[in-house]
Amino acid sequence: VRQSGVRGGAVAASELRLRWLSAAVLVPLVLWACGAGGWPYVLAFSAVAAIGVNEFHGLLRAKGVIPQRVLGLSGAALLPWVVYWGDPQLAGACFAVLLVGSLIVQLFEGRSEGALAALSGTLFGTAYVGGLLSYGVALRFAPEGGLAHAGLDPAAGAFFAVFGLTCAVGSDVGGFFSGRRFGRHKLAPRISPGKTVEGALGAVALGTVGGLICWGGFRMFGESRVGELPLVMAALAAALLAAVAILGDLVESLFKRDAALKDAGHIVPGVGGVLDRIDSALFTLPVLYYCLLRYYAA
């Protein structure tokens, strides 16, 4: 997620207030969806994936690339459901239909100029936004899916999802405020000139704190066996995810810089687009998923 505040005072007080308001609406909604699970959770991921891909297509169009909107968006909207249904044959079929379908559509449009970029961009947008976001679904249903052997109860999935999202958001918020307050040394001037080393340290710190609060909350109030996860492991995982979140944020900065755009969209008041909000989670969700597979396999 964009840490434009790291630019030191670049964000007006009114915009900051809008951000807090957006958060006050979104955070309870997201927590509710994580707790509820089932189809409302998958539907939320499906909708966010489609909106995110739509914004990604905006970046492509800014580069003069004309992606295939219908196939790209419906592919991304479908991926969380494919992961939810857990049928590998279906996943393969979706891949083939999206790929071969977009090739044939391009063929019948008869435009060869820019065909490589259009087809590549369409597949990449769906994979980057829809594919990586779908790990949020894999996490939520891991006790019944990839971690079925570990004997976790279903509520553990809610913890994993909340943990992965909290580390991402904590990293964003920590980077924003600590960069604004202490930012001095540039982190990656060629990719995102506003980001500082001090911001990155604050990101890791608040991301870790966020993850641990989440861990403590589930330990105290949750009914699942998640509390058995040792504090040290939770802290290490949270710190790793917070660091990975910075990479996710930088990757989207890379794309926006390539496309010479500041924000990917304007859907969230005060915060830009959906893609600007989820870019960190696109990295934390898959990394957490594979960490859990390793941890519970031992």
Add this chain to the structure above:
Amino acid sequence: VRQSGVRGGAVAASELRLRWLSAAVLVPLVLWACGAGGWPYVLAFSAVAAIGVNEFHGLLRAKGVIPQRVLGLSGAALLPWVVYWGDPQLAGACFAVLLVGSLIVQLFEGRSEGALAALSGTLFGTAYVGGLLSYGVALRFAPEGGLAHAGLDPAAGAFFAVFGLTCAVGSDVGGFFSGRRFGRHKLAPRISPGKTVEGALGAVALGTVGGLICWGGFRMFGESRVGELPLVMAALAAALLAAVAILGDLVESLFKRDAALKDAGHIVPGVGGVLDRIDSALFTLPVLYYCLLRYYAA
């Protein structure tokens, strides 16, 4: 596969002789690999996928795009093995490592200019060549894999693979000669000016004949229950695959035209690159796979 001969006399006699020689070496090799199955078969697909992606990267570079060679090639080389091992978790992990890995490499290279095109092109090349080619592995091992419920014996997999490849090659050869002899009406002048409607009809005709010869051969000499596949179904499937092969061929023409290159490579004497040879099979293999899933599910 390229039907440059459809351009009427554009192919010199010496080049044609080279093509026959190449075929005389390659056809027995491919038939042996299909019969043998096991790791030599998968290794052949893995090698062809890597060479094909390498040629695809050449098309990208002709467009000024700098793909990530190591990740793109190793991803394509790995995909046939992933299908062979049949572990969906592994497939997901490969996807995540290829995608997130290429994003991080791009980040540390610090180049934002062209990042979208480079990352898109890398993923697309691996998916287009490696992903679609891997359906050849899925076909060969379908009796133990996706069609395990159908009670086919393993030799049926050899038939499916040979059938899918024969229809593609038959379509190419039929298109080449009938286009050269009868070609008059342009098929897709904006994409591939050399291709004609007459060539396409010849492609479907010879592709169907090739598929039926293959069906007859297995019926007479094979030990599998494949002979129970009715003649009408085999003919319909072969005609469909031969038509689909033309689309696969046109898609690669689209790419070459976009990149303003005539051939994707020069590895096969007289025929251009590996990509120019396999482009039809990239379409026939997945289409046949899903046709079989439908047919044997009933």
